Amino acid sequence: MELVELLRKDLKENVAPLAVFTLITGMANAALISFINTGAEYVTNDQVSHRVFLLFLISLMIYILGKRYVAMRSAVLVEAILNKIRYRLADKIRHAELATLEARELPLLRPAGRIPLRCPTSPRV
Numbered sequence: 001m002e003l004v005e006l007l008r009k010d011l012k013e014n015v016a017p018l019a020v021f022t023l024i025t026g027m028a029n030a031a032l033i034s035f036i037n038t039g040a041e042y043v044t045n046d047q048v049s050h051r052v053f054l055l056f057l058i059s060l061m062i063y064i065l066g067k068r069y070v071a072m073r074s075a076v077l078v079e080a081i082l083n084k085i086r087y088r089l090a091d092k093i094r095h096a097e098l099a100t101l102e103a104r105e106l107p108l109l110r111p112a113g114r115i116p117l118r119c120p121t122s123p124r125v
Contacts (some may be wrong), residue, residue, distance in 0.1 A: 010081045018073050025066030031059040 007015075035056040042049045 006081065010084045011077060013077065013080075015077070018070060018077075021066050021070050021073075025063055025070060028059045028063035028066060032056065032063060035059060 035052055039049065039052050039056065042052060
């Protein structure tokens, strides 16, 4: 539920086209499986069906294009949400009162490396 709330709060764009393309891509995927099975049945009976092959190519093209669109569009939407979260966090940090931490000379951030990172107002070690 937290993901749905996050999407509702931070995503102002309409996601209906993305949902429609996702459904179309799923149907094309199901059609691919069906055409593969039908083509295999024709091959076992020593027959060739150009119609099934053409339908397979069309559904493959729809699947590839739909999947590509959905992946690119969803990546753009997720990046937009992450940017909004980053801006909110940076704004909260910018407006935070850090006097207590600076008075204690505690490190604000501790990197993964060996060199400790000190507050900007603390003397250099």
